[in-house]
Amino acid sequence: MKRPWKGQVEKPSEKKVQAKDLNNPLCPGAVRGNGEVNPDYKHTFTFKNDFPALLEDVPDPGPSQHPLFRSEAACGVCEVMCFHPRSDVTLPLMTLYEINEVIRKWSERTLELGKKYRWVQIFENKGEIMGCSNPHPHCQIWASSFLPNEARIEDRSQKDYYRKHGVPMLIDYVNQELEMQERSVVHNDHWIAVVPYWAVWPYETMLLPRRHVKRLYDLNDTERASLADIMKRLLTKYDNLFEVSFPYSMGWHGAPTGDMEHIENSHWQLHAHYLPPLLRSATVKKFMVGYEMLAQAQRDLTSEQAAAKLRELPEVHFMEYNS
């Protein structure tokens, strides 16, 4: 952290986002790439991505000839979910009721797509620096016929721990963090957000229910309301850190679905990862390059330092405070 920085500096986005722009394909009433007109939605709006990375029907590549060259068909669907009719708001600026609508929709889509697919990945790329190409608040949902790599690894680690200790790993973990306090950022009766012990991104956090919950749709009404509360508090702290709409990629992980829904999944604990790229300021990011790509993550600050910094920040958004 003491290194002088003469490298790349991100330019802060100069574009002032308009509340409504009929040229923006995510706005109510706008025309999308495929010619469809969006409804005049009031809360969330979900539709199939016009440029999907996964297709429902794909050809079988046939048997492989060599152990080093193996391919398999991978199918799925890609959806986009708008969080709010206005383009100029983000989750921390939305009301608890509005955030709750997003959470309800997340549960609903997971349940629905999970009937057919093994893995339903909800993720949000927030900010241009995270490759987000549209300022309108939204996330994506990619459901696939296979467990993606990260899911497979989490499945294996949680299973190993469960076999050895008879308790879900992340339940043990949550209890330890609640007791130790030093990496916890914010918590309420049902949730905790911590900078994980193993964090690699500077202000990375993990958001977990305090009781054993396997999937988003296993949350009850109280837990959903409580999730809206902790999300608003965590994301407000994030925005307050550098007084900027804080960029990140986030996503939910829970027990597999589809034909894996009813196999033994007690080792799974629902959780979200928040992975923000900023390191020193609103314009200087952490570069995950050379050593990180080829060897191992190198941490510029400790999890405890990051957690302490986030913990101290106010829970009133700097934009609401200033206005």
Added chain:
Amino acid sequence: MKRPWKGQVEKPSEKKVQAKDLNNPLCPGAVRGNGEVNPDYKHTFTFKNDFPALLEDVPDPGPSQHPLFRSEAACGVCEVMCFHPRSDVTLPLMTLYEINEVIRKWSERTLELGKKYRWVQIFENKGEIMGCSNPHPHCQIWASSFLPNEARIEDRSQKDYYRKHGVPMLIDYVNQELEMQERSVVHNDHWIAVVPYWAVWPYETMLLPRRHVKRLYDLNDTERASLADIMKRLLTKYDNLFEVSFPYSMGWHGAPTGDMEHIENSHWQLHAHYLPPLLRSATVKKFMVGYEMLAQAQRDLTSEQAAAKLRELPEVHFMEYNS
């Protein structure tokens, strides 16, 4: 690849790099952060990083209290190696002789640091987009008392394959690629560069010797000269792709050293990875975000498409051609 792109566009570097700038701590004759004056070097120049990420002496964190919270001391050294006295050249613009000097130095530092440390990671972050904070052509060498994650995984995969098939995995792989041709970019008598079958970055390549070689310092004179040749050809193609000094992170992997030098390492094959971030043009990169971070890499083009594109490009550098 058909998606419209309205997201972040990198600004091309406007700074014209001067051949020599005494304010640049990597130039011959310049004063560095620690007050030392650089020698008037003619080829390469290597020194200890003034802001090292790894330290030679570190405290022992003591025993851990819980299986989920385990830390170990990690020590090492960080060096910086300048490739050339001039700041305005890059490897593809250097002569074969000069590139050979870099390769000789790489071998020498690996041998030297490998006496004490298990892993010697040579890597180059090229371009501002890859977090490189100094335009002077240089790489870094971080030697560590432990095998970093990527090294551990490569060690395990190569060992498993060797046990099962009795041949080093990457030797089998090289032979397959030489035969199939479709992913090979360039080769000569001793080396091959391919877009690997499993590539995740758009124009990712892997550079390997055709015979079984475990470490950089096991290369003979002919193989080093031949490596200079293939590096110049590959990196010229890279620069010609978007007519820009092509950014990437690259690094060398070979059998472990230090107290692991003499254990059974026949499964290891020396190789370099080149991981470039650009996707569509000199200013639009591939964002490894949301789905990639939380699930699995999503490929925007196939290895075969990338290899074909690189193969077709001329081996005369666009700047030499234009002048």
